[in-house]
Every structure is written in structure tokens, then in C-alpha cells.
Amino acid sequence: MKEDKKVKGCVISVQGPVVDVKFARHEDMPSMFEKIVTKRADGTEVILEVAEHMEENVVRCIAINSTMKIRRNTVAVVYGKQIEIPIGDALYGRLISVLGEPMDEAGEIESIEESPIRREDMGTRVSLKSESKEEQILETGLKMIDLLFPLVKGSKSGILGGAGLGKSVLTLEIIHNIIKEHQGSAVFAGVGERIREGNELYFELKRLGVISKTMMVFGQMNEPPGARFIGAITGITMAESIQRKNKDVLLFVDNIFRFIQAGAEISTLLGHLPSETGYQPTLLSEAGEFHERIRTSQEGGSITAVEAVYVPADDLTDPAVVAIFSFLDNIMVLSRDKIQLGLYPAIDPLLSSSAN
Structure with a gap:
């Protein structure tokens, strides 16, 4: 699947290893334990795993690697599968x-x-x-x-x-x-x-x-x-x-x-x-x-x-x-x-x- 066809969200909050990602539509929200990828300010990837579904089309994720240098409003890409x-x-x-x-x-x-x-x-x-x-x-x-x-x-x-x-x-x-x-x-x-x-x-x-x-x-x-x-x-x-x-x-x-x-x-x-x-x-x-x-x-x-x-x-x-x-x-x-x-x-x- 090409990246431009993947569902995308937006990082709205970073609290230590907990990252909240907001989506435009309810249908876009990924399932539990699905893999989401976002990027730091220096361009390196951060892998997130969906842990909770919140209100207003927000999913709460746990970061698998360091969240250092992640900024709000960064694009987060849903991969449609679990971490493999x-x-x-x-x-x-x-x-x-x-x-x-x-x-x-x-x-x-x-x-x-x-x-x-x-x-x-x-x-x-x-x-x-x-x-x-x-x-x-x-x-x-x-x-x-x-x-x-x-x-x-x-x-x-x-x-x-x-x-x-x-x-x-x-x-x-x-x-x-x-x-x-x-x-x-x-x-x-x-x-x-x-x-x-x-x-x-x-x-x-x-x-x-x-x-x-x-x-x-x-x-x-x-x-x-x-x-x-x-x-x-x-x-x-x-x-x-x-x-x-x-x-x-x-x-x-x-x-x-x-x-x-x-x-x-x-x-x-x-x-x-x-x-x-x-x-x-x-x-x-x-x-x-x-x-x-x-x-x-x-x-x-x-x-x-x-x-x-x-x-x-x-x-x-x-x-x-x-x-x-x-x-x-x-x-x-x-x-x-x-x-x-x-x-x-x-x-x-x-x-x-x-x-x-």
C-alpha cells in the first residue's frame, strides 16, 4: 500500500511515551494494537501502538521508541496492521x-x-x-x-x-x-x-x-x-x-x-x-x-x-x-x-x- 493512500492522522498530544493521535473521521480510527508511524523533527520514525480509543476520533498510543523531538500537528500514518x-x-x-x-x-x-x-x-x-x-x-x-x-x-x-x-x-x-x-x-x-x-x-x-x-x-x-x-x-x-x-x-x-x-x-x-x-x-x-x-x-x-x-x-x-x-x-x-x-x-x- 502506497503511503499517500494510507489513512493519516495528526499528533495532538505527547506526554512521555503516551501519544494522542486525532483523525478526521470515526471510520479512519485504527483498531486496537495497530501500528501507527510518525516522525520526529529530525525525520526519524517513531513507532506507536494503539492502546485506547478516546472521544472525538482520538486514539491514545504507546510509543515503542523514544518520543524525543516529536512535535504536535505532526502527520501520523496508519499501517492497517499490527507491529510485525x-x-x-x-x-x-x-x-x-x-x-x-x-x-x-x-x-x-x-x-x-x-x-x-x-x-x-x-x-x-x-x-x-x-x-x-x-x-x-x-x-x-x-x-x-x-x-x-x-x-x-x-x-x-x-x-x-x-x-x-x-x-x-x-x-x-x-x-x-x-x-x-x-x-x-x-x-x-x-x-x-x-x-x-x-x-x-x-x-x-x-x-x-x-x-x-x-x-x-x-x-x-x-x-x-x-x-x-x-x-x-x-x-x-x-x-x-x-x-x-x-x-x-x-x-x-x-x-x-x-x-x-x-x-x-x-x-x-x-x-x-x-x-x-x-x-x-x-x-x-x-x-x-x-x-x-x-x-x-x-x-x-x-x-x-x-x-x-x-x-x-x-x-x-x-x-x-x-x-x-x-x-x-x-x-x-x-x-x-x-x-x-x-x-x-x-x-x-x-x-x-x-x-x-
Whole structure:
């Protein structure tokens, strides 16, 4: 579709990462989660995602990249589709942004296929035959995990802990051991964590020789909440693209708490009434939409998730942590007491649990 034929609106308000776009007619208003593109004063593009429909033909959008230098009355173009990312084998060994743009200075991504990051219809049908398949355990090489909290194909495991307890290090060790042992594929989603950690992980995977089997997407803590929120969603979209080929894929998310935190920021910016301790009222549904996409397909491919979960102030009763709990098959809680004793991995078996 040529740009002059696309529906156009006008930016009427910019408040941090929240941008309001007004349209001439009600019929021109884009659907929820559709992609809108506007430009800064220097000509660079800003990607917006529709979050709310307001009165007087106005849509309220969340910016995925920085809104710096956006001016009022700037033209905003509706693309008539959701945000899409490139998928396919061309992403192996590559590091991309949440919008599917290369970040590793290795040239353009040569992918002919694109996929929307959001799923409208998850489907509720369950095949009893596919669900009754024999469970297969993925060996991590870490005795405590393999014995007490085994990683079963298609399951969801969480590594919970406060600051500095080794969540990222343990995640890296599991990535290395499983990819080396099982010759599988992996997707790593860096959600709201430090740029330094993402940089170290990339070069460490390269050094270990497993980068060619890994896809990486990053929405780091220096980025707007819109980018951090869809970072996890982009990661699961990449994992689903591998699963559709009847392959098993490992999905690593560091850190799923930052996904919830970004959702809370967006909710506050949109003016929604907060729930307990300031979290968004849609906390459980947002966590559910993400985790429902981690499943074993009827054709045979599976997504096995390992999620690092930051625990604020070591409080396991935090509403965000409790919401994530309910979707996990394995809960591995890291203990500060074990760290002080020099015991690694610092998993406290009495606080942890496994349904596998």
C-alpha cells in the first residue's frame, strides 16, 4: 500500500511515551494494537501502538521508541496492521530489537516472512492425544535442578530471587548446557535488564560456540516501557515461529518481572486506576496472555520456558511475583543465606517447588 493512500492522522498530544493521535473521521480510527508511524523533527520514525480509543476520533498510543523531538500537528500514518517482526532461520545468531531491527552490526536480516507479535485468538481446544504424550526431561547438568526441579519439555520454570543472587548467571549456564547437550534451538528475550548483561551474554554465547543456534531479542531498561513490554511478546513470537516447524525450542526470559513492571508503567501513564501496591488492574490477564502461548503444539513442537523473576526486596508475597507463580510448573527460589555460605546454585529447596 502506497503511503499517500494510507489513512493519516495528526499528533495532538505527547506526554512521555503516551501519544494522542486525532483523525478526521470515526471510520479512519485504527483498531486496537495497530501500528501507527510518525516522525520526529529530525525525520526519524517513531513507532506507536494503539492502546485506547478516546472521544472525538482520538486514539491514545504507546510509543515503542523514544518520543524525543516529536512535535504536535505532526502527520501520523496508519499501517492497517499490527507491529510485525521478521521470523525464520535468518534470525539464528542474530541480535534484534523488539521491532525486529538488527542491533549486532551484522547487516540486514534476510527474512522473507514476517509475523505479528500479538495473537488475537489463542484457541481453547485441547487434544487429549497430544497432551498424553510421554514427558521428556531436558538435562541441565546441574544436579539440584535435574533431581528436584527437572525441566520437562513444554513446561515453564521460574528462577526467583532478589538483586545479586545469580539469576542471570544460572540462566546462562542452563542455556549453554542444554543447547550443547540436546542440539536444540533457543530464543533469549532480554526484558528490562542492564545493557551490560546483554552485551556480556552475546559475547559469552559467541565464545561458547552456541550463538548459531540462538535467537536474541532485547528491550533493555534504558528503553521506553512500550519496548520493555513487547520485548517478552516478541520473544514468544520468535519461539512460536520455530515451534510451527515441529521443532522443540527453549525460551529464556530475563527478566519477566520487568515485563509486568513495564505494564504497570503503561497502565499508570494511560490513567488507569491501580490495584494493590500500585500494579496495573490487568496484571493477571497480561501475565496469562504471555504464559498461555508457552505450550506444546498438536503437531509435536514444544516451547520450554525458563524465566528469571526478580523479587523486589526479597518479598515473595509481592503481587507481581505471586501472579507469575500461578503459571509456573517449577519454582526455584534463590536464597541470600545460601549465597553467604558460598553454595551455588543458591536454590533453597524448602522454599522451592516442582509440579513435574
